Amino acid sequence: MLLDDSPYDLGLLYKLYVRFVADSFVYFRNFALYITLWFVGYLLVCCVVYRRYARRLQTRTRGALGAKRVLIVVAHPDDECMFFGPTIFRLCEQGNHEGKGRIRQKELWDACLELGVPQQNICLIMDTRLPDDPKAQWPVPVVAKLIHHSLETLDIDTLLTFDRGGVSSHSNHSAVFYAVAYIFVEKIMPKSKYLYVVLSRYMVINTLRRISLADIELELEVDD
Structure with missing residues (x-):
């Protein structure tokens, strides 16, 4: 029997074979593309969830x-x-809000160096009762005791700090003001020392104003 006498149309079979291979290639290519896109999307969702929630647990x-x-x-x-x-x-973390404890500490030293503050004049307090967290409420007596200790041991005559609003409405900033107010109201602060605060309403121009015990009592009454 000659090849041309075959009962099958070899040309048609070849075309079907080529079409099958081409369609299979397109199918597997699209399948791989869909799987890749799904996997990349899944990784992105996992990264977003981790950064937003898991790291803060x-x-x-x-x-x-x-x-x-x-x-x-x-x-x-x-x-x-x-x-x-x-x-x-x-356990060894100190001031590690958002995982930036070491960075923030280095930034403090670098900033003071640029501002001309000697390194020996920097006092960085590490206290587990005072976490670097805007949601944490610092105990006023603890902060007041630390400030008073520095005032006495370093023979400070002028104190600069935040006002009641904390300038940027940060709860830790406000806690410092209330601690200083506690020192004044309880008459722990010697009369020979002066207090200046940065006013929140003048944040842009960073205005300082000297205040007295009467000003502090008025601030506390307004806050109540």
């Missing part, structure tokens, strides 16, 4: 346990990193 460390001094017992020299690294890192 409080871990069960010192804050949750209410502990002030922590003892970590391990069996080997590498255990502290392999199994307790995140916990130790979290």
Whole structure:
């Protein structure tokens, strides 16, 4: 039997084969594209959720346990990193709002250097009762005690701070004002010392105004 005498149309079969291969290629290409787009979209959603929520979740460390001094017992020299690294890192954090504790500390030193403030004149207080968190309410007596200690030990005669509004409405800023007000109202502040505050309503031009005990009492009455 000659090849041309075949009962099948080989040309048609070849065309069907080519069409099948082409359609299969297009199908798998589109499938791979859809899978890639879906995977990339999923990763983007995961990143957004992580940055917005997961990073802000409080871990069960010192804050949750209410502990002030922590003892970590391990069996080997590498255990502290392999199994307790995140916990130790979290326990040693100071002023780490939004994970920028080290950056903010370096920025403070660099800014003071540019402003001409000697390094030995910078006092950075690390206190677990005063977290760097706009949602945290700092205890006024604690802040007042720290400020009063600095006033006495450093022989300060003039104090500059925020007013009741905290200039930018930051709760930690306002807590500093209330602590200073507490010192004045309780007459802990010696009369020979002067107080100036940055007025919130003049934030743009950064105006300072000297205030007295009567001004502070008026501010507190308005706040009530």
